[in-house]
Amino acid sequence: MQERLRNFKQTVEVVNDVNDDKTLPYTSCLNFVSVMTDQEVRDLLTLDRVNISRWEKEQEPSSYSFLKQPKVVNWVERGAVPAVKNQGSCGSCWAFSATSAMEGNYFIETGDQVSFSDQESLECSVEGLDKKWNGCSGGWMGWPYDYVKKVDRLALEKDFKYVASDRPCNMAGVPNGLKKARLTGHRQLPKSDKDLLQAAAVSVVSVGIQVSNTPFSTYRSGVYTCQREKGCNCQQGGDHAINLVGYGEGYWRLKNSWGSSWGDQGYIKMSRNQDNICLINTAATVPVFQCRPGQKCKKWDGNDDDKEEEEEEDFDVGKPVKCGEIKHFGGRCVDLSNSGNEAVLTDIGCDREFCLTDKGYLKDKVTDKCLTTSDPDRNDNLITFGICKTARMWAETKKGFKIQPGSGKCWHPLGGSANPPNENKIVIYSGCDEDRLTFRMEASMCWEEQSGKKLSKKVGGKLKKLRKLDVAKDMCVETVGCTGIYFTKGKYFLSSSDKPQSSKKKGDKVFVMTDCSEACQAGEQRCEDGKCREKCEKNDDDCPPGTTRCPDGVCKHVHMC
The missing domain is CATH 2.80.10.50 (Trefoil (Acidic Fibroblast Growth Factor, subunit A))
Structure with missing residues (x-):
């Protein structure tokens, strides 16, 4: 429980930092990941548990070529992508990513909307490699492709449901969902955003990304970025598999396997302005289907330009x-x-x-x-x-x-x-x-600074002299009956009075709890005329350059106040 509480508090700080930084083009929120233990999070991010480098080299790079690169592609709106699924506590992201890619590209080849069995991809593709390996401990997206190509079968989800555990593979009596087309193999894409963009125009792509040590898990909306100057580095190693299901002006559209309560109803937009953001083009694969003889397949030509999502217009909801x-x-x-x-x-x-x-x-x-x-x-x-x-x-x-x-x-x-x-x-x-x-x-209550004021009624009748404002604020919050702080002669006093009075002493000020929607903004104080300004005293500007007037009335460098 202590570990969950610690991780929750750390996530709260991450969420607040993201949402308070108005230069970031996305928002964050708390979710089920916020209260997970370190081990539970590691169990979700398992792409790095296997040596994927040799599988990355198995396929020869293949380039796509067509007449026109669409500006916007949305395979979700086109019907190629089933509802968002949830891998649960099993580290089967690789199986979900491969299955989702097969669902999307089966639709592109045949025109049929299908939801394939992630459970069969999990159970049966691993046994073909090592019967002792547990698929919930990690895997590689190429394994389900190899399995499906070899046996020429993959059940529908409704016929073989997901149970979030790796059981012995036994598909006896389970119908085959590959009716119109068969899987002929898969392409390993070149490691470039250009090739990834071309592939996304004509296919649903399985990609590996880095999630650990980033704010990814707290994503809620907007275009996710991970900038080193903001303290985020996701170029260390891929650990999670998801799906590229389209793109727009400046972003990739991706589908996760953590359920629809995560992110933007299970999806995330990641910036295209950052080359290879979070290693998105490092391990990108596309399964290839071919229509069976005698079947009528309605192929998607991939050259249609979808409409960009309409951004919400500014609307005056009032103050x-x-x-x-x-x-x-x-x-x-x-x-x-x-x-x-x-x-x-x-x-x-x-x-x-x-x-x-x-x-x-x-x-x-x-x-x-x-x-x-x-x-x-x-x-x-x-x-x-x-x-x-x-x-x-x-x-x-x-x-x-x-x-x-x-x-x-x-x-x-x-x-x-x-x-x-x-x-x-x-x-x-x-x-x-x-x-x-x-x-x-x-x-929500905020501390507001009011210049030229004083507060009587010292808390408990005792004089509590404090020299640091932050300490005084914390003590006031924890002290029953404290409603504000009075600053005079370089010291802070806790008060139980909620009615500041005018003070004739220079430098006197008070700090009171005020509804945040009505309080002065950070860095401002409420002056005697009732208006919020950075400085109230006329002589506040007479400090030498590079210094400021501290609460004790002396001009000092900011860090010395």
Whole structure:
């Protein structure tokens, strides 16, 4: 448990660092990986457990050539990619990646949408190499290709379901899903983004990437980058297999095998502006199918240009009037469901913040999506995360949130239980006068500096003199009755007063807890006129170049304050 808690706290820091860095083109979030032990994470990333270098050299590089390179390709929209799957705790990413590539390229050859058995790829391809090797300990994408080519069979998922363990291979009585085409082999792509781009235009590609020691596992939305100047280095060694299922202007579109609750509903966009980002072109393979004699195969020519995804237009939801976590009165927080965009209750993570705006919208601070519902007149209508310009407006009442205007519909846990289970979905329903409907927003509080003020009522009647502001803030949070900090004559005092008074002493200031949506921004203080500025005193600018006036009133270098 201590290891899980430690890893969770570290992941919280990673998520906050990513989301606070507005120069990064993607967002992060907590998920099931956040509470895994080190060993459980290693068990997910198993591509480096085998010597893949010799398999990389087995195939001769093959180049693609066609008349036109499409600007945008999306094999998901074209129907070549089945729903996102979940490998579970088994290190079978290599089998899932190979199976997904076979599903996609079978569709491209035949026109038939199929979902093949990852379990058969896992069990049977390993035994052909070493019966003592456990496929959950790692593997190579070429193994399932070799197996399927040799036996000319691969079951459909519905006929041979995944169980997340490597059992002895026994396919007796299980139907063959390869009806229209057979696998003739696979291509090992040259190690270049150009060849990868050409291949992605006409096929679904299996790729190996590096995930360990990067923020990859916390990805939620946007275009993922891994820049050394930002402290991220993913050029050390591939350890995870996924699928390249298209591309757009400036990004690769990739499908993972960690379920639809991970990332952007199971997918991630990775930057094409970084050459060989996370080793994406180092171990790229494409299975090749050929239509069987007598079968009618509807091949995809691969030269059609798909439409680029439309970016959400700016929409004025109004200014935040209150920000924080939304909690059910039972203590569970509002979060994103595992199966899509629905709002659910969870007691894991509880760090998702929303802002209620002056126009009545509830906006998620990470994804910039608003909480909405498709039909406010329907009972049991799911509350979802959606585009703000199509969202509904909400009002906060004494009992929680209701839909505006005048609908009389309020938030309920699905089923109406006063003690809903974890991950219970949230719906709207009639009636707004019961405690089980209470979804309160617990405001986020920030420290705000106010110049020319003082605070009386020292905590506990004792004078607590502190010389460091951070120490004073931490002590105030941990001290019952402390509401603010008073700074005077170079020292900080804890106070139980919530009403700052004007002070005539030069340099006096106070630090009070304020709703973050109303507080001054970082680096600013609230001056006596009520406005937020970097400096309030007229003589604050008379310090020599390279120095600043510290809280004790003396000009020093910043690091000496």
